[in-house]
Amino acid sequence: MKEITLEATIDNLQQVLAVLEEMLDELRCPTKPRMSLMIAVEELFVNIASYAYAPDTGEATVRFLPIDDAKGIEITFIDSGMQYNPLEKDDPDITLPVEERPIGGLGIYMVKKSMDDVRYEYKNDQNVLKITKLF
């Protein structure tokens, strides 16, 4: 298990991704799930950095846990910002023509589509979002 707690800012995204990459190297994660996980962690951490404490900033914890004899990974994002369940957001209509496509809402949609499981709970005044990906 690896865990990192740091100020949720876009400048700190690289640090979180570095821990993820280290973990995925150890687990010998193949290229395809690696890409999905890099995207998911970027999208979710950037969401926290952009909205959870806006206009201020605050801390976020990201926990990486190997599962199923290292054949997958579970990643938990915890913040103490505004209560927000990103899974309640409507999926963007990806069939709309370009002129009507809203610029946004794609990040969480990509996470939902690419992970095997995504769960949210609000516990002890904290947003806890857990994603699971099997390799």
Next chain:
Amino acid sequence: MTITKQENGSELTIKLEGRLDTVTAPQLEEELKNSLDGVSELAFDLSSLDYISSAGLRVLLSAQKTMNKQGSMVVRGANDDLMEIFDVTGFVDILNIES
């Protein structure tokens, strides 16, 4: 990410190398803001692009919207990983993607 521009009259080709993500997307957005005047054919060469997140997709979508008003846009050289992302997000239907 490295951005390389090649202009030929009203044709502009932009080659992207590396990662188009939350950190680098604003760089491309800025570059496009200053580059698209008078361009009627825009091409993105993604053959050396390894990664794209929603921040990058947003910039491509916004470029497509701009080019719909003044000409055409094409995306070339995307690898299988990028193609899968274009597929999942429905971008295969709104971008003109050449393999």
